[in-house]
Amino acid sequence: MELTGAQALIKSLEMQQVEVMFGLPGGAILPVYDPIIDSSIRHILVRHEQGAGHMAEGYAQVTGRPGVAMVTSGPGATNIVTPLADAYMDSIPLVVVTGQVATSAIGTDAFQESDITGITMGITKHNWLITDGADIPRVVAEAFHVATTGRPGPVLIDVPKDVAIKPMEWYHPGPSDLDLPGYHPLTEGDxxxxxxxxxxxxxxxxxxxxxxxxxxxxxxxxxxxxxxxxxxxxxxxxxxxxxxxxxxxxxxxxxxxxxxxxxxxxxxxxxxxxxxxxxxxxxxxxxxxxxxxxxxxxxxxxxxxxxxxxxxxxxxxxxxxxxxxxxxxxxxxxxxxxxxxxxxxxxxxxxxxxxxxxxxxxxxxxxxxxxxxxxxxxxxxxxxxxxxFPLVYDQQPGSGALKPQFVLEALRDATPDDTIVASGVGQHQMFASQWWQFDYPYTWVNSGGLGTMGFAVPAAIGAKVGRPDKMVWAVDGDGCFQMTAQELVTASSERIPVKIAILNNAYLGMVRQWQEMFYEERYSEVYLSPDLPDYVGWAEAMGCVGIRVDSTEEVASAIDKANDIDDRPVVIDFRTDAFEKVFPMVAAGASNDDIIVDPSLTEGDGR
Amino acid sequence: MSVYGTDKRHHTLTVLVENKSGVLARVAGLFSRRGYNIFSLAVAPSDNERFSRITIVVDVESSPLEQIIKQLDKLIPVVSITELDPERSRERELLLATVEAAADTRGQVIQLVGVFEGKIVDVGPDRLTVMLAGAPTKLDDFEDLIRAYGIVEMQRSGRVALPMLDRSGEHLAPPRPESPVALTTEKAG
Structure with a gap:
């Protein structure tokens, strides 16, 4: 059977039981987007390629199946570098397909050319540049095998435009077709x-x-x-x-x-x-x-x-x-x-x-x-x-500043036990990990090794796509939210009802905490403003329901309202205490013996 | 003088890799991003056209050898890695040098090349280009001695090595990298 390289690529993905992929087309990947129209694979059109990568990560983390993303050459490919690095650090199986300029143009600084296999060599488990359409079925099978076995990780397949256009003779790659003489993942222990x-x-x-x-x-x-x-x-x-x-x-x-x-x-x-x-x-x-x-x-x-x-x-x-x-x-x-x-x-x-x-x-x-x-x-x-030494915080009733921990406890108690929680990186991430009660595996989706701000919104969307039966909340910071919020447009248009809790303390909070504790309260470039952007207005502009919460009394009703909405995303702008710090803390480079607990626990004993 | 030979900090790895484009970049990139130092590098096709052999002399003061081998092993195109103990392997390098050799010193230079069993590969009015292949320590010695006459230009190749044979004709240790038992570490994902 003769197929174009593009058709062979999509067919190969279908054979890997890919049910959904996240991506954004462009010049070099155009031929591969044509057969998607006729494919069983659901394609989710993102607003920025970084979003596609993090969605694929969120999907992979909650389902255990490899996440798949597809983007074009040059800027499309470089925009997905951060998710690849993130997945590499956290051992998340991803298969990323990038378009590439035609083989005859490679190395000529052609329009939208970048050496993406070179760029991602150190942040993928392996990558391939396909130069012959006949390799497509084999390489896709190898890519899924490498991504999902042994220590899982991201892989990348770079497909030049002419390889996608040219016809090739289709074959079903069997196990003996895999050409990986140097890859023998371990299984059982000695x-x-x-x-x-x-x-x-x-x-x-x-x-x-x-x-x-x-x-x-x-x-x-x-x-x-x-x-x-x-x-x-x-x-x-x-x-x-x-x-x-x-x-x-x-x-x-x-x-x-x-x-x-x-x-x-x-x-x-x-x-x-x-x-x-x-x-x-x-x-x-x-x-x-x-x-x-x-x-x-x-x-x-x-x-x-x-x-x-x-x-x-x-x-x-x-x-x-x-x-x-x-x-x-x-x-x-x-x-x-x-x-x-x-x-x-x-x-x-x-x-x-x-x-x-x-x-x-x-x-x-x-x-x-x-x-x-x-x-x-x-x-x-x-x-x-x-x-x-329990975890503690001090929520003053009434008009006292809203504590992020109070919000998280309320959210935890008002949602099903198996709710999936995604988070960004910073104070809100630590508060979420500390105060949520995780009783089920695959309910926590976060960026651990790389510490990628902006991870939460797209990762939550990917998680909801993978587990539509579960409630998915993103716990995000105001700094993180501003990095990838545009993907809520994707969520609205694809009817993916994720819920976002922004713990809006108007600061890059974790950096602020370090500047307070280790830089003599010299605050350098960490203030973000609570009102700019207008989070409720922004959420609504993106097709979401936006809710603002200023005080403890409003917390429960806002969460209940969000939990009841199942046809579009919801964003709650929780205005939280800008001065709250995450404790306990071991300072960078310090011994774990010198753990600093919440000051209220050591008052009076000189600790 | 330069201790280019059998420094204790140096270990020789012979790495059998798939003969595919970009493999050298993967190996070199791994060394640079993990902060390992390459002391010398030689790449050539092996006796099987599917594979090439990279001989790397690593400076193990920069990081433990075990970690270097394990990280190399994670590269998918790396098929096997063998560490060669300098005491139990034959190591060779090639040296090419253009040396000042005016009429008054020419005889001495030619004599020195002869003592080291080198060759004169080019002759000019007052310079000679000489070639010497041999163990790294021998090349070090030659380099030190010839320097007195004035080295105009010099190049040394990367090191290549094979394990010594024992009397029964087997390699002493470790055996040929192509054989599965030769793996210094088992391949793993």
Whole structure:
């Protein structure tokens, strides 16, 4: 069967079960847009190519399927560079198709030419420049394979205009057609190392499971829960892992890191064993690395061998898929005499048995001393910290300035438990992660590694496209909102009813916080004005419902009103306290031992 | 003088890559963006036309060798990576130099080239261009000695290397990169 390169490309995407793609046409990609008219794939026309990339990321994060975006050459391609970098940092599977000038014009500085494979080499898992139409079915199959297997990540396919126009002979690429002699992603962990790891975790006195985004990528939330409940080991969930272990679970300590809660941060600092599952010892988690968890032995499980020993030497380093390795751990636990969790599941355990000791774990001693009982002193210490250093804020009633945390608590309590929350980057992101209760995996969509302001609105749109059955709220800052708000036009015209809560403090709030704390209150270029733009007017101009909220009394009714609207996007402009800061905080470059908690918690004790 | 030879900070990696356009840029780009230093680089087709071999001498003071190898391994067109221990491999470079050789010193220069088993590849009225292939330390020594006569221009190639053979004819370590057991690290995504 003879097809044009463009038809072969769209057919290849259909064969990958692509149901939706996000994009914006232009000169070089024009031929590929023609067969879209006849395709089963839904195309969502964005207003800026960055929006297409973040929508594809939001879609991928909530569905687990690769997000697909298509843009033209030159500026179209460079506009999607930020989402590619974002997806690369957060290991999100994306397939981005870019148009390219004709092969005869490549290298001549032709109109709308840019070397996008060169530009994105360092921020994609791999990329391809197709020079022969016959390669199209194979390369598309390779691209989806590379994006979704091993450590997931973004890939890019660059398609010159003449390749899209010329006819080629269609074929169905089979597994043997994939030409990837250097790509063999890992899956299962080494059983010897798994056994060692399990013996270590059964012998530990102060263990903490340090769960990262890799748990979600591996679809390993249930396996993680089984591991935690069977061993009684408490769990911290990093910013990328929020929702992989329920916040409401008694073993959940919440988020660690620069703005993590005191107990999560300090539990890691004092622990004697960190079980890092799909996490990568990011500087935002560890603080000053040479002062991080000084007494802890490390078990590190990651599908990317390059993450093992990269930042912190691991005592047991297991390269493999997190879910499969946890499953192997569960089998090893059973072998060592620790079968399924019982009625004390998740609780603090029964009365201590006579066998609580710190003896090295051999199969015999482990069987005699249930780890949940051994961990009673550690769990008691954690509970004491939780009681002493909770997350706090001070909302004055009546005319007092509206606190962002108050808004988030109201929003959390007024929405379904499985609501998907997308956020931008900054104070609002940290408040959202701290104050939301994430009880389900794939309900938190955010830009972790790259820290991309403007992520929330398009990511929320992509998430709603992927999960139309769920309520999707974006929690955004006023600075972030102004970066990508135009995509609400896309949402309105495509009838994608996302809801946006702007925590409008009239500042680039996180930068302002740093200038207040570390630059002697010298505020440089951080003031944005609460009224410019007019957010309600802007929302309405974009086809959304706009609501403004100034005081605590208006919060609940505005949220209820937004929740009831299901035929268009809603934007609520919450006018929040400009002076509120995110606590706890570990200053950049400081040790996690020097965590700064909310000043109200230390009044009078000189801390 | 220049320690161009067997510095402890230097390790030799032979990297088998797919013979596709842009592969060298991917490898070089990885080194620059992760802050690794390339000390010397040689690229040539391998005995299989699908693959090329890149021989990289890395300066491991800039970062741990293990991390360099693992990051290289993540590049999709990289098929295998072998680290060659300088003590257990044969390393060679090529040196070309144009040297001042007026009538009064010409004989000494020619003699020096002869001692090092080099060749004279071009002759001018008062200059010679000489060629020397050999182990990096030998080239270092030659360079130091010839400098006294005046080096007009000099070029040294990137290093190439193969593992030593043992008496049974096998490579001592590690074996040929094409063979799966030769992988320094297993390929992984």
């Amino acid at each position: 059983p010897v190392l798994v056994r060692q790891a399990v013996e270590m975790l059964l012998a530990a006195e102060r263990p903490v499971i340090y769960a990262g985004g890799g748990i979600l990528k591996a679809r390993g939330a249930e396996a993680l829960r089984e591991l935690a409940e069977r061993t009684g080991i408490p769990v911290v969930t990093t910013l990328m892992a929020r929702g992989c272990f329920p916040d409401s679970h008694p073993l959940c300590l919440g988020m660690p890191g620069m703005h993590g809660n005191y107990t999560a941060v300090t539990a890691m600092q004092r622990s004697d064993l960190l079980i890092a599952l799909g996490s990568r010892f990011d500087d935002r988690v560890t603080g000053r690395i040479d002062a991080f968890a000084p007494e802890a032995k490390i078990i590190h499980v990651d599908i990317d061998p390059a993450e093992l020993h990269k930042v912190r030497h691991a005592d047991v380093a297991i390269a493999g898929d997190c879910r499969l390795v946890i499953d192997e751990m569960l089998v090893a636990l059973a072998d060592l005499g620790l079968p399924h969790s019982d009625a004390t599941r998740g609780g603090s355990g029964g009365a201590p048995s006579d066998a609580v000791s710190g003896a090295p774990a051999t199969a015999g001693s482990v069987a005699a001393s249930h780890p949940r009982e051994r961990l009673i002193p550690w769990r008691a210490q954690l509970s004491q910290w939780q009681g002493r």
